[in-house]
Amino acid sequence: MITRRLFLAATLPAVVMGVPVLAAGADSPLRNRRNRREEVEPVAEFHRQDGRAGFVLDRSGDVWLLQPLNGGEVLALAPQRAPGGDTSFQTDWGQEIIRVSSIGAVTYYPEDQPNGVIAEEWEPARPIEIPDAGVDALRNRVTEAALELADLFGRPIQVEYGAAPRDGLGMMVETFDRLVEAMELALDEGANLQALNRVKVATADAPSMEFAADQFLVRINPLTGYAGRPSSIRMARALAAGSIPA
Incomplete structure (x- = not known):
């Protein structure tokens, strides 16, 4: 070698x-x-x-x-x-x-x-490129995410997204992939997410997360690529930190 x-x-x-x-x-x-x-x-x-x-x-x-x-x-x-x-x-x-x-x-x-x-x-x-996506692909991914989370939680979870530029739709889709993974990781680690009813991905200047009331909000900058969204592990840790202790 x-x-x-x-x-x-x-x-x-x-x-x-x-x-x-x-x-x-x-x-x-x-x-x-x-x-x-x-x-x-x-x-x-x-x-x-x-x-x-x-x-x-x-x-x-x-x-x-x-x-x-x-x-x-x-x-x-x-x-x-x-x-x-x-x-x-x-x-x-x-x-x-x-x-x-x-x-x-x-x-x-x-x-x-x-x-x-x-x-x-x-x-x-x-x-390493971000897959291209249009509005229909984003809508389909949101629908799939809602079904995946409903199966994961055993109850409906409302899934939403904010407005994003056309060039950022692929990163919006990718973020929903990471978000579903984050939910799985958080539950596997014992996070109590019984209060969670809604998740949303919105755009901002920098990535951030907020778990307040019944909503988990993920903010991303879709035009800055993979650095513009939190990783699944970072999301999972934010979920765990904001969950109610069992």
Whole structure:
């Protein structure tokens, strides 16, 4: 097996999800300072040394995106300085998902390997894109979400959405996917959601969540891509935090 150290020509974005990032002019976190350097494509597929499914890392936009190769949820990552000159890339709920060393070694922290696994091999991949959707697709997804939540809760749940620009409808649809997953996660973790009767996805300048009275409101910025909506785990934690203790 040939392993590769990684050289990244692009610099980190100036702002990522409101988190302070590396100073301008600092070394890229995928820069190999040794003699042998290899440039990684802006979108690359990484493979784990243990042979399990790796991930696609998309650095083509202002926010780095990661998607497991098993088709899991797309995660928007925020960079943080780590000890030893490493860079830690974290999810919107604050969990480290990859770490890049000062010489370009990548460590992946998936759920099935919380202590980390090396992911050194790579090959070019397609960009992680938001599926296009129209008004009919959004309406159909809302109807499906209502049926899924009714089955999950054993009672009707009202599902609503606010106005969104045409270019943001695909992200609205994707958010309802994450919202249903969040409900499942919250209930699995023991959240008491008996008071919940309504859910709504609306647009705003920045992502946020509010669980008040009988409604769970998710605000997203559909024009900023995956970084403009909360992850399913972040939603689930907001639901659990706002639930009534049993």
